[in-house]
Amino acid sequence: MPFNGKSGKFNASINTVEFGCGDKAVKIGGENVLPLYTFDAPIENAPKIGVMISDLGLENEPAGVKAYYEGCTTIGEIAKKAAEMPGADFVCLKLEGADPNGADKTTEECMKAVKEVVDAIDVPLVIAGCKNVAKDGELLSKAAEVAQGKNVIILSAKEEDYKGIGAAAGLAYNQKVGAESAVDINLAKQLNVLLSQLGVAPSNIVMNVGTAAVGYGFEYVVSTMDRVKAAALGQADAQLQMPIITPVADEAWNVKEAMASEDDMPEWGNQEERGIGMEVSTAASVLACGSNAVILKHPTSVATISKLIKEMM
Template sequence: MPFNAKSGKFNANINTVELGCGDKKIAIGGENVLPFYTFDAPVENAPKVGVEITDGILENEPECVKKYYEGCESIADMAKKAASLEGVDFLCFRLEGGDPNGADKSTEELIGMVKEVAEAVDLPLVIAGCKNAEKDAELLAKAAEVLDGKNAVLLAAKEENYKTVGAAAGLAYKQIVGAESAVDINLAKQLNVLLSQLGVSSTNVVMNVGTAAAGYGFEYVVSTMQRVKAAALSQNDNMLQMPIITPVASEVWGVKEAVASEADMPEWGDAEQRGIDMEVETAAAVLASGSNAVILKHPVSIATISKLVKELV
């Protein structure tokens, strides 16, 4: 009896969202098949890979990453170097120094650095906050203003600050709003509904549904992403049809497998290779689970994932 393959193509689509402007602009989403199911239908917009830098410049970077930015003395220098790395589609600037419980840098200082980054590179920009909802509301609203016309992603609006971030980024300056939830499909949908009720167009929203480093409760990440994609495509749920962007770097480069020294853990082998392995494994897994873009840190990880995507799409 002949085998008749059934198509996994759906009638619904993930929204297409454009990031950036000019010749370097990119698009994510748009697919109507499960991740990498190109045998069922073409994937018009391949997953994208971003590089993360922070306002600390080289101060808080892993030793194995610092060598790639040797000679960079300013955030503009680092942004230019990051943008030139193999496989980079966009640049993420994380304002981690704004955390009131950390360096507590002023909004004026950090927004000045946002301007420097924007002037230094022509890649699409993602501006990520400091993970403090109140400070992020102030930072991201100001960033949306100074990046007017750049079609940047402001990552991330949370339930605690979505009105401020959504109004500034999604309404006043027509930027892309990154909706961040904590690894739960219901929370992800609820935040998208709230942004929609605020007046933000669904085509101006991307989701960060949460992540973790591989091995750290990662099964919850996988199941959440898979459920989001299944609801979006098979159930045509338009409140879950926003593309997913996943900040892998900020999770991976904080776990012991990536940062423990060889002196402390000699049996674990080369420290740099461990970090790269953790980042590649996590990025590959979230892409296979439904993420449309990943944010990485190590240049080797970026080049590896970029090559993986090109081979599969």
């Protein structure tokens, strides 16, 4: 018998969210098929790639990352170089220097970095905090103000601080809000509901449902993203139809395979190549599970995932 293929497109679709300004603005979401299922229906907005940079500079970065930014001495110069990285669609500034357990920079110091990056680039910008809830509430609300008019994504609002960040980013300054939950479909939906009740429009919300490096409980990531997309498309659940953005770099470069030195683990081979492998593997996996954008940092990883997306689309 001949094979008769059936379309797997749905009547529901993922929301389209646009961030950035002018000709360089990008759109994520909008698809009405499962991740990368271009054979069922066209996917107008291919997944996007962001490049993560830190307000702490390049001191702790892998050799290949440092080499790419050679000659850059300010955060503005680093941001501009990141925006030019082949395969990149946007820049993500992580304000990790604000961490009270680290450099403990003041909000004012961090806002100088935000302003410098905003002035240096014309590509879309994502601004991430330091992962300290108490500090991020103030930090990200102020960042939304400093970046006013640039249509940035403020990543991320959590259940503990969504009111302040959501009100500042999604309402007062008309930015996009990243809703961050911990690899649980119910928590993801609840946070979307809370932000919607606050008054943030669904078109201004993206989800960061959490991730892990491949091999580190990644099956939970797979099941969560699969369930989110299935509910959004198959059940037309409007509270789960926000596109997903996934910060891969933090997870991939902070596991033993990427961090163990060649002296300690000579049988594992080149340390930097291991980190790239973890970053590429994790990024490819979350894209296959439903992420609409990934945030990476190594030039080789960005180029590899960019090529993958182009060939899959």
